[in-house]
Amino acid sequence: MDYPEERKQYIDGIACQYLCHIEKAEKPGNVFFAHFHYYIEMLYALSGHFRIYLNGIYHEFAAGDFVLINSREVHQIDALSSEGGSYIVVRFLPELIYDGMTQSHFELKYLLPFITENSIYEKVISSSILNAKHSAIPGLMNEIIRESEEKQYGYELAIKNHIGGIFLWLLRYWHANGEEPLLEDFENQQLKQQLSPALTYMITNYEKSISAAEMAKLCNLSYSYFSRSFNRLLHMNFSDYLNEIRIREAEKLLVSTTQNVTEIASAVGFCTTSYFIKQFTKYLHVSPKQYQKQMRQGQKDFIA
Template sequence: MFSQPDAYQEQMLNDNQIKEPIHCHMEHSLPDKPIARPHFHDAIELLYSFSGSTRVFVSGQSHKMEAGDLIIINSNEVHAIYAEAGTDVEYLVIKLDPEVLYSTSRSIFESRYVLPFTLAKSSPKTLLTKNEIAHTTIPATIAKIMEEFSSKDYGFDFAIRIHICTIFLAVLRHWRETGVPIGMMDAISDADFQLMRHVFTLLETEYSSLLTAKEAAKSCNLSYSYFSRKIKSITGRSFTELLNYVRITEAEKLLTTTNATITDVAISVGYSSTSYFIQQFKQAKHISPLRFKKQLQRTALSKNQTFLS
């Protein structure tokens, strides 16, 4: 139906073929230069800045990352990165398979902590500033990760996994202490987690079909009324709202990484009506899909984006 420009294709292939569960490198850039074009991948990505000023676009939102700041990019969130004017940019990039945050048992107990970075598809907060995390263990843990990658001593990969989990725990605790809503109840039962696993799998695999709440309830062996109440009580959203959220997220990927028309995108993510898709997109992103696409294109042009990743 549509294709990706060559530069985007190369970026996508690189980011979707991560060979190891954890990848880490230092990114360096001169000021006022593009670093990464709009793309997405299955990995969760952390950016920790050491110098310079960087503009990071995540799911249509712009964030200015300065020295000492931490950016959290969720699994499958569209993002792009540019070095702003000023001094040279240097930041640490950590990409990890979501499985890294689980033990081998992939327990329900751990799921309650990992879900905000995976199934929810959008972190409660993308940017954590230097001042916000100064009194957490994050800066010291980042230093330990860099030391392990530099020395590559025996067991360094295991040590890095532990340090990464420490960072995510510190983030979750910081959110809880500062009143940032994570989106799912702390007291959720194991049975409810199992239900949500099934529902999110259904959303991820069937969002492009004419999926309804009644069909989802049937798939979960529940009555429509009970299913609807349960989903609302756990997530704070109706099933239809969750479905639209996933569809808009997928639409955002197509708008930023392909040459698809608005109608093509609407059909591809499961909307039978282009006008309804536009309405839902504007409601979610506060901008029309066409303006969203043009805005990213203008940003790319203003940054003289002529590189291949």
């Protein structure tokens, strides 16, 4: 069965790294139809009793329970209580935890339980377990909502830190319960080791002309095996990953230098300005010039 995909949300052309709100159900019945999205999603029930469908399996959760929904995992939520109920919703992009550029690629293993479609990790954690483990999750979920509503200075950093705290608690909880087969997946570990020379080279030499064939040779792999392995490990092809590295570096130059778009395109490794503009717009849904204007205006507003 095909399910609709909920697209990323954007503000001024920039993908929102996180979204949060309190979802309220006034009566029993469907709260949200079956769908999926790129965001990782976390729920914390404040009141009522609910049922959630996660990739073919139904789970129930009630006040005080926590639910994790993986990136691109099909889910649907129904209210079961006659009086309805409410729960906190926090969604965040996987890049908020691991961006693949400033962090070691070996840290990717920590993200796998949140992006793997057929994850076997415990997804609904009851209030009794949270209480027994003295988990900070209830407090952190409520703090995220408070920060989002009050918007005090630095609230964005506070929200990211709180999401990181929940992320870490889950990893350690699973580890303590022996739920880490993906982290010890020998095939993935082997792929990381085999591709590590290429991944490191791409991050430190993105401004140079780099081909998949050259990187395959650097890793002592055949071109076809390198390409298949790259897709399996990074969930994108070689060209897209290299372009993403270059775009992220271009973002920094657009807001921190006086270089024009053509100069920045060349500085980060794009052969032509037109291709740079096309790729930048594809990733950020705004042209480099528009992005630069928006960011500089934001800096002026901050200084003012």
